[in-house]
Amino acid sequence: MLRRIERLLVDLSIAAVAGLCGLITLNVALRALFNGGVPDSTTLVAELMIAAVVLPMAAATTQRAHIAVDLIAKRLPRRVGDGLIIFGSIFGLIALSPLIWAGTREVLGVIEKGSFFYGELQLPKWPGRVLFLIGMAICWLRLLVMVIRDIRTLRAGGSLSDDHPEEAA
Numbered sequence: 007m008l009r010r011i012e013r014l015l016v017d018l019s020i021a022a023v024a025g026l027c028g029l030i031t032l033n034v035a036l037r038a039l040f041n042g043g044v045p046d047s048t049t050l051v052a053e054l055m056i057a058a059v060v061l062p063m064a065a066a067t068t069q070r071a072h073i074a075v076d077l078i079a080k081r082l083p084r085r086v087g088d089g090l091i092i093f094g095s096i097f098g099l100i101a102l103s104p105l106i107w108a109g110t111r112e113v114l115g116v117i118e119k120g121s122f123f124y125g126e127l128q129l130p131k132w133p134g135r136v137l138f139l140i141g142m143a144i145c146w147l148r149l150l151v152m153v154i155r156d157i158r159t160l161r162a163g164g165s166l167s168d169d170h171p172e173e174a175a
Contacts, residue, residue, distance in 0.1 A: 008147065011064075015062060016062045018057060025054050026054045049123045084165055088156075088166040091166045092166070099150060106139065
Protein backbone atom coordinates (compact mmCIF):
# COMPACT_ATOMS: atom_id res chain seq x y z
CA MET A 7 0.00 0.00 0.00
CA LEU A 8 2.79 2.41 0.91
CA ARG A 9 4.50 1.71 -2.40
CA ARG A 10 1.31 2.63 -4.29
CA ILE A 11 1.03 5.89 -2.40
CA GLU A 12 4.68 6.66 -3.18
CA ARG A 13 4.04 5.93 -6.87
CA LEU A 14 1.04 8.28 -6.85
CA LEU A 15 3.12 11.02 -5.22
CA VAL A 16 5.87 10.56 -7.83
CA ASP A 17 3.26 10.78 -10.60
CA LEU A 18 1.84 13.96 -9.06
CA SER A 19 5.37 15.35 -8.86
CA ILE A 20 5.91 14.58 -12.55
CA ALA A 21 2.63 16.34 -13.36
CA ALA A 22 3.79 19.33 -11.30
CA VAL A 23 7.07 19.53 -13.24
CA ALA A 24 5.15 19.30 -16.52
CA GLY A 25 2.82 22.03 -15.25
CA LEU A 26 5.81 24.17 -14.32
CA CYS A 27 7.27 23.76 -17.80
CA GLY A 28 3.97 24.63 -19.46
CA LEU A 29 3.26 27.56 -17.17
CA ILE A 30 6.71 29.10 -17.56
CA THR A 31 6.69 28.59 -21.34
CA LEU A 32 3.23 30.12 -21.64
CA ASN A 33 4.20 33.04 -19.42
CA VAL A 34 7.36 33.78 -21.43
CA ALA A 35 5.46 33.52 -24.73
CA LEU A 36 2.68 35.84 -23.51
CA ARG A 37 5.22 38.37 -22.28
CA ALA A 38 7.19 38.27 -25.53
CA LEU A 39 4.23 38.32 -27.90
CA PHE A 40 1.54 40.30 -26.10
CA ASN A 41 3.36 42.10 -23.27
CA GLY A 42 1.13 40.17 -20.84
CA GLY A 43 1.40 37.07 -18.76
CA VAL A 44 -0.36 34.43 -16.73
CA PRO A 45 -2.01 35.98 -13.67
CA ASP A 46 -0.28 35.07 -10.39
CA SER A 47 2.33 33.02 -12.24
CA THR A 48 4.90 33.53 -9.49
CA THR A 49 2.52 32.10 -6.90
CA LEU A 50 1.56 29.20 -9.17
CA VAL A 51 5.23 28.37 -9.81
CA ALA A 52 6.01 28.45 -6.08
CA GLU A 53 3.10 26.12 -5.26
CA LEU A 54 3.99 23.71 -8.08
CA MET A 55 7.61 23.65 -6.87
CA ILE A 56 6.42 22.34 -3.50
CA ALA A 57 4.77 19.40 -5.24
CA ALA A 58 7.76 18.82 -7.51
CA VAL A 59 10.28 18.74 -4.65
CA VAL A 60 8.47 17.31 -1.62
CA LEU A 61 6.12 14.68 -3.03
CA PRO A 62 8.79 12.29 -4.39
CA MET A 63 10.83 12.30 -1.15
CA ALA A 64 9.35 9.03 0.14
CA ALA A 65 10.15 7.25 -3.13
CA ALA A 66 13.73 8.57 -3.01
CA THR A 67 13.96 7.38 0.59
CA THR A 68 12.72 3.91 -0.41
CA GLN A 69 15.51 3.67 -2.99
CA ARG A 70 18.02 5.03 -0.47
CA ALA A 71 18.77 7.64 -3.11
CA HIS A 72 19.56 10.53 -0.79
CA ILE A 73 22.99 12.07 -0.60
CA ALA A 74 25.42 9.64 1.01
CA VAL A 75 29.06 9.88 2.02
CA ASP A 76 30.27 6.70 0.35
CA LEU A 77 33.90 7.77 0.29
CA ILE A 78 34.16 7.32 4.05
CA ALA A 79 31.35 4.81 4.63
CA LYS A 80 32.76 2.22 2.21
CA ARG A 81 36.02 2.13 4.19
CA LEU A 82 34.32 1.37 7.50
CA PRO A 83 33.64 -2.15 8.77
CA ARG A 84 30.31 -3.51 7.53
CA ARG A 85 28.64 -3.45 10.98
CA VAL A 86 29.68 0.16 11.51
CA GLY A 87 28.28 1.08 8.09
CA ASP A 88 25.03 -0.73 8.89
CA GLY A 89 24.80 1.14 12.18
CA LEU A 90 25.33 4.44 10.38
CA ILE A 91 22.53 3.61 7.95
CA ILE A 92 20.13 3.01 10.83
CA PHE A 93 21.41 6.08 12.67
CA GLY A 94 20.81 8.19 9.57
CA SER A 95 17.26 6.91 9.24
CA ILE A 96 16.50 7.54 12.91
CA PHE A 97 18.04 11.00 12.60
CA GLY A 98 15.78 11.58 9.59
CA LEU A 99 12.74 10.60 11.66
CA ILE A 100 13.75 13.06 14.34
CA ALA A 101 14.52 15.82 11.83
CA LEU A 102 11.22 15.44 9.97
CA SER A 103 9.10 15.43 13.14
CA PRO A 104 9.25 19.21 13.78
CA LEU A 105 8.56 19.86 10.09
CA ILE A 106 5.45 17.68 10.27
CA TRP A 107 4.36 19.39 13.49
CA ALA A 108 4.84 22.86 12.01
CA GLY A 109 3.24 21.78 8.73
CA THR A 110 0.18 20.50 10.58
CA ARG A 111 -0.15 23.75 12.51
CA GLU A 112 0.25 25.73 9.29
CA VAL A 113 -2.39 23.68 7.43
CA LEU A 114 -4.87 24.03 10.27
CA GLY A 115 -4.16 27.76 10.50
CA VAL A 116 -4.61 28.57 6.81
CA ILE A 117 -7.77 26.46 6.58
CA GLU A 118 -9.24 28.01 9.73
CA LYS A 119 -8.47 31.56 8.57
CA GLY A 120 -9.32 30.94 4.91
CA SER A 121 -5.94 32.41 3.93
CA PHE A 122 -5.24 33.18 0.30
CA PHE A 123 -2.50 34.73 -1.81
CA TYR A 124 -3.11 38.34 -2.78
CA GLY A 125 -3.25 38.65 -6.52
CA GLU A 126 -5.65 38.58 -9.42
CA LEU A 127 -6.77 35.00 -8.80
CA GLN A 128 -6.75 35.12 -4.98
CA LEU A 129 -5.57 31.51 -4.81
CA PRO A 130 -6.05 29.69 -1.49
CA LYS A 131 -2.92 28.88 0.49
CA TRP A 132 -4.01 25.49 1.80
CA PRO A 133 -3.28 23.25 -1.26
CA GLY A 134 0.48 23.84 -1.17
CA ARG A 135 0.57 23.48 2.61
CA VAL A 136 -1.37 20.21 2.44
CA LEU A 137 0.93 18.83 -0.28
CA PHE A 138 3.96 19.71 1.84
CA LEU A 139 2.45 17.97 4.88
CA ILE A 140 1.51 14.86 2.88
CA GLY A 141 4.99 14.60 1.36
CA MET A 142 6.71 14.96 4.73
CA ALA A 143 4.33 12.56 6.51
CA ILE A 144 4.69 9.80 3.89
CA CYS A 145 8.48 10.23 3.91
CA TRP A 146 8.46 9.94 7.74
CA LEU A 147 6.32 6.81 7.53
CA ARG A 148 8.67 5.28 4.94
CA LEU A 149 11.68 6.03 7.15
CA LEU A 150 9.95 4.38 10.11
CA VAL A 151 9.22 1.24 8.06
CA MET A 152 12.84 1.17 6.87
CA VAL A 153 14.23 1.54 10.41
CA ILE A 154 12.10 -1.37 11.62
CA ARG A 155 13.09 -3.55 8.64
CA ASP A 156 16.75 -2.63 8.91
CA ILE A 157 16.88 -3.49 12.61
CA ARG A 158 15.16 -6.82 11.90
CA THR A 159 17.64 -7.52 9.10
CA LEU A 160 20.61 -6.85 11.38
CA ARG A 161 19.16 -8.98 14.19
CA ALA A 162 18.70 -11.84 11.71
CA GLY A 163 22.39 -11.58 10.80
CA GLY A 164 21.94 -9.79 7.48
CA SER A 165 23.64 -6.68 6.23
CA LEU A 166 22.41 -3.32 4.97
CA SER A 167 25.62 -2.20 3.35
CA ASP A 168 25.03 -4.15 0.15
CA ASP A 169 23.28 -2.27 -2.61
CA HIS A 170 19.88 -3.88 -2.54
CA PRO A 171 16.44 -2.58 -3.51
CA GLU A 172 13.93 -2.17 -0.74
CA GLU A 173 11.30 -4.93 -0.68
CA ALA A 174 7.70 -3.99 -1.40
CA ALA A 175 5.76 -2.62 1.54
